Amino acid sequence: DQQVKQNSPSLSVQEGRISILNCDYTNSMFDYFLWYKKYPAEGPTFLISISSIKDKNEDGRFTVFLNKSAKHLSLHIVPSQPGDSAVYFCAAKVSNFGNEKLTFGTGTRLTIIP
Amino acid sequence: EADIYQTPRYLVIGTGKKITLECSQTMGHDKMYWYQQDPGMELHLIHYSYGVNSTEKGDLSSESTVSRIRTEHFPLTLESARPSHTSQYLCASSEGRQEQFFGPGTRLTVL
Numbered sequence: 574d575q576q577v578k579q580n581s582p583s584l585s586v587q588e589g590r591i592s593i594l595n596c597d598y599t600n601s602m603f604d605y606f607l608w609y610k611k612y613p614a615e616g617p618t619f620l621i622s623i624s625s626i627k628d629k630n631e632d633g634r635f636t637v638f639l640n641k642s643a644k645h646l647s648l649h650i651v652p653s654q655p656g657d658s659a660v661y662f663c664a665a666k667v668s669n670f671g672n673e674k675l676t677f678g679t680g681t682r683l684t685i686i687p
Numbered sequence: 688e689a690d691i692y693q694t695p696r697y698l699v700i701g702t703g704k705k706i707t708l709e710c711s712q713t714m715g716h717d718k719m720y721w722y723q724q725d726p727g728m729e730l731h732l733i734h735y736s737y738g739v740n741s742t743e744k745g746d747l748s749s750e751s752t753v754s755r756i757r758t759e760h761f762p763l764t765l766e767s768a769r770p771s772h773t774s775q776y777l778c779a780s781s782e783g784r785q786e787q788f789f790g791p792g793t794r795l796t797v798l
Binding site: 575577582607609614615616617618619622662664668673674675676677678679680 | 691693696718722727728729730731732735737745746777778779781784786787788789790791792794
């Protein structure tokens with residue numbers, strides 16, 4: 574049973590517009606969420622994270638929103654740039670003491686159209 | 688920028704061979720992880736270590752084994768490779784509760 578779901582395998586967005594990537598989770602114990610970006614033939618790179626005590630975290634062009642009641646989070650990229658074309662993974666963990674295991678979604682391939 | 692290295696980057700090998708995938712990090716991180724990822728699928732945790740001489744199985748069952756004799760080194764071994772082991776293997780490390788930093792991965796193909 575997949576505890577972290579990214580239901581859109583792919584997304585295409587015009588350069589300069591907003592990209593919105595979505596992620597749903599089923600485990601109500603998850604209290605920390607992360608987004609990673611992955612280029613082909615490279616390992617994932619950390620982008621941004623959010624704790625369950627917040628509903629929004631912003632870092633430059635990247636903003637993550639968390640809706641705990643809906644068990645849903647989203648990553649907004651604005652404005653989108655060609656270099657943002659990559660696969661984006663949502664991940665979650667239960668951050669009790671010492672537990673750092675991440676559960677990943679299947680990823681969304683974002684393509685920015687020039 | 689995180690410094691975590693994996694070798695080899697690509698490996699094509701025949702069935703029955705013993706292989707070791709290397710992972711090293713120069714950041715002194717106490718925690719290290721091995722993930723397996725097939726195309727279009729999520730990353731699955733197969734092994735993790737929270738320090739020297741500490742190793743645990745992850746959420747996905749794997750026939751591979753790991754060791755953690757030194758802080759910076761976390762090799763993964765397959766005693767007898769099979770075609771079902773064909774996948775990408777990603778190593779990661781972290782410190783405390785910080786995010787995990789990933790290596791570039793090893794793409795393994797077993798013929």
